[in-house]
Amino acid sequence: MAKPISVNIIGSGNVATHLLREFLKHPEIHINQIFARKLQNLKEFEDVAPMINDIDLLKPADITIISITDDAVSEFSKKLKNYRELVVHTSGSLDINDLQTEQKGVFYPFQTFSKLNKNINFKEIPILIEATKKENLEVLQKLANIVSNNVLEINSQQRFQLHIAGVLVANFVNHLYYQAGKLLEKNNLSFDLLKPLIMETARKVQNLSPENAQTGPAKRNDKLIINKHLKAIEDKNLNEIYKLLTRNIEETYKK
Numbered sequence: 001m002a003k004p005i006s007v008n009i010i011g012s013g014n015v016a017t018h019l020l021r022e023f024l025k026h027p028e029i030h031i032n033q034i035f036a037r038k039l040q041n042l043k044e045f046e047d048v049a050p051m052i053n054d055i056d057l058l059k060p061a062d063i064t065i066i067s068i069t070d071d072a073v074s075e076f077s078k079k080l081k082n083y084r085e086l087v088v089h090t091s092g093s094l095d096i097n098d099l100q101t102e103q104k105g106v107f108y109p110f111q112t113f114s115k116l117n118k119n120i121n122f123k124e125i126p127i128l129i130e131a132t133k134k135e136n137l138e139v140l141q142k143l144a145n146i147v148s149n150n151v152l153e154i155n156s157q158q159r160f161q162l163h164i165a166g167v168l169v170a171n172f173v174n175h176l177y178y179q180a181g182k183l184l185e186k187n188n189l190s191f192d193l194l195k196p197l198i199m200e201t202a203r204k205v206q207n208l209s210p211e212n213a214q215t216g217p218a219k220r221n222d223k224l225i226i227n228k229h230l231k232a233i234e235d236k237n238l239n240e241i242y243k244l245l246t247r248n249i250e251e252t253y254k255k
């Protein structure tokens with residue numbers, strides 16, 4: 001077997017944890033060191049790789065992945081200013097040049113990660129990579145191809161737009177699940193009732209375009225029902241969200 005790719009992971013949050021869980025499954029990847037401010041967050045990896053909470057102890061690796069809060073990445077990367085090897089971040093909305101390091105790159109796994117969810121199939125996750133140098137892009141490609149069947153090189157501007165799209169389809173939709181759940185709870189109904197509808201809505205767009213898949217009162221321009229719904233939605237913010245989305249759907253399908 002060729003020499004494994006060595007990787008340092010910086011961070012102990014959702015993404016760092018999932019990357020570690022996945023990388024450890026592949027003998028072609030060697031976890032060199034893990035850095036976190038609070039090592040107690042990384043207990044599950046205690047026996048698998050050296051852990052440090054002093055960044056000055058970081059040893060060279062082919063790729064160092066900074067996976068921390070977006071707001072902290074640029075400042076943190078300054079600590080690696082004199083580090084000679086490739087350093088990447090995992091953020092959708094940060095530019096590659098937000099890294100204050102000599103060798104820069106991005107390794108963006110386009111999925112929603114929560115530590116508590118262990119069922120993630122990395123093979124299906126698009127991994128968007130970027131680097132300023134050809135040789136760095138190649139090593140990122142190598143790492144990404146070990147874990148995923150869906151690797152693409154895109155630039156920071158494209159990744160930024162992709163992140164916005166992700167917020168729409170994942171974070172906003174999930175928030176609507178939350179709001180829908182509250183409505184049901186108030187009426188002694190279980191969130192489980194929504195699950196087949198949620199699944200079918202997600203399944204449908206695997207084959208149909210979202211435009212063709214749309215149904216509902218706004219698409220049908222069913223004013224009576226829309227007004228009845230609006231009268232019944234007491235929560236002011238939810239009422240606004242309903243109105244705005246309805247107007248936007250109506251405008252989309254206006255002949």
Ligand SMILES: NC(=O)c1ccc[n+]([C@@H]2O[C@H](COP(=O)([O-])OP(=O)(O)OC[C@H]3O[C@@H](n4cnc5c(N)ncnc54)[C@H](OP(=O)(O)O)[C@@H]3O)[C@@H](O)[C@H]2O)c1
Nearest residue numbers: 011012013014015037038067068069070072090091112113
């Ligand atoms: N979650 C997702 O679904 C997802 C998907 C794709 C990409 N991303 C990107 O991946 C990165 C990490 O996201 P996440 O969801 O894993 O975050 P997270 O779960 O909120 O974890 C944030 C991590 O950042 C560390 N941190 C915060 N400020 C720090 C600082 N000043 N110095 C050192 N460490 C610091 C925290 O350490 P402490 O515990 O010590 O505070 C924690 O380990 C972000 O760039 C995010 O945009 C997230």
